[in-house]
Amino acid sequence: MIWRVLGADFAKIRKKMIWFLIFLGPLGVVALQGLNFALRYDYLTKLYADDLWGGVLYNTRLLAVPTLLMGLAIVISMIATVEHQTNAWKQVLALPVSRLSVYTAKLLLACTLLAASSTMLGAGTIVLGLALGYGADIPFGTILRMIYYPFLAAMPLVALQTWLSVIVKNQAIPLTVGITCAITSMFAAWYPDWMPLKWPYVADTWEKPLLFVAAGVAVGLAVYAAGAANFARKDVQ
Template sequence: MLFILKSDLLKVKRKWFWLLVFLGPFGVIALQMVNYGVRYDYLMKQQPDVWAGLLENINMFVAPALLLGMTILASQIAALEHQQSSWKQLLSLPVKRREVFTSKWIIVCMMIFISSTLLFLGTVLFGISLKFSVHDIPIFAVLKNSYYPFFAGIPVLCLQVWMSIVFSNQAFPLSVGIFGAVFSLAAYAAPDWVPWKWPLLIGAYDPLWYVIAGLITGSILFLAGMTDFVRREVLS
């Protein structure tokens, strides 16, 4: 497993993947820079708790950015093998198929987790730059706003990795992922059982419910995808 992970990390080392990992959280924070730059006085009056107001504004863009990042990263990592027609060569090595699938999944998870960490740091630094009180930083709330969407979105990540590996033509998984990201912008009124709504952390339940639902559903989809990959003789 460690050998496969090292191999996959080497494949993405000189690619633009890491730029995308940075661009996601940077884009979310940059949008808020513009938002607060244009409407600072209005936003200060709207929410007495300035940190809570900042988190609400950031949360609006976290879900679509997260889902789009999962889609692109999963597609591009799988495309490395598809474009070079190296699946047969890779699977002919003395490695287990489930480890190959798991390695791709771990790489995408790791990158999204790093993006969530950058979002956490960016949120704190941006709040400080707006001269919000350092002593009043709601660390736990910022952590929830940065990491909860990631855990709640695990089912989408598993689905995108699965589809990206199975389909050599990335048009289908990319279309599904982009549609899901766009859908999340207007998913507030969607039923709570829709996974693309869960990263919003908004609905009839506590945000922790969506995290738990994401982890459980994600585990099921991960096992289903890995089982399907192990049983496939030729990737199409």
């Protein structure tokens, strides 16, 4: 049942600007780093002479995480807006599907789009490194960790934004929360390790990154459960 609802949600966003944002995020990050390395090629090549690919990944990561956190708030809000703008929630909930399926499909749609965007970032990073002439010894494992660990560690924010965006009709509220989280996360280095805003930044660099990935997934599931329970009881307009 969930997959039928998810398929319908994909059809609803077929001609929406959401797809443009999914491409824009990783493209913007790679383009900015391409400009960075083009303008400072000699300096950066000498600076990272011992690990050229490591230099590319480090600089890409600095932009990728805040872009992910900002992008997830915007993308999830746009997904929910499809129903909010047309006042279609009552029609959707009148269909012979459970509220849990409807809510879960929204979250799965957001996760699928964000995972696709992260995958494009990985591909773009590989193209950038090759274009800079840093050799064909591509660190695929490190790249996979760079793009997917922060995404998984950010699951609490994905679940929270889905909850707020679906429940609240005025999308200025969830957008404000999401953008505020993205901005304040830039100071994550000073946050204690238990704060979810820090987890995407350290998920692929810490001594035990899988702890933060596991924590992100676990807390994300807990927030999802709370949101689903709230959605099941609340009248959504």
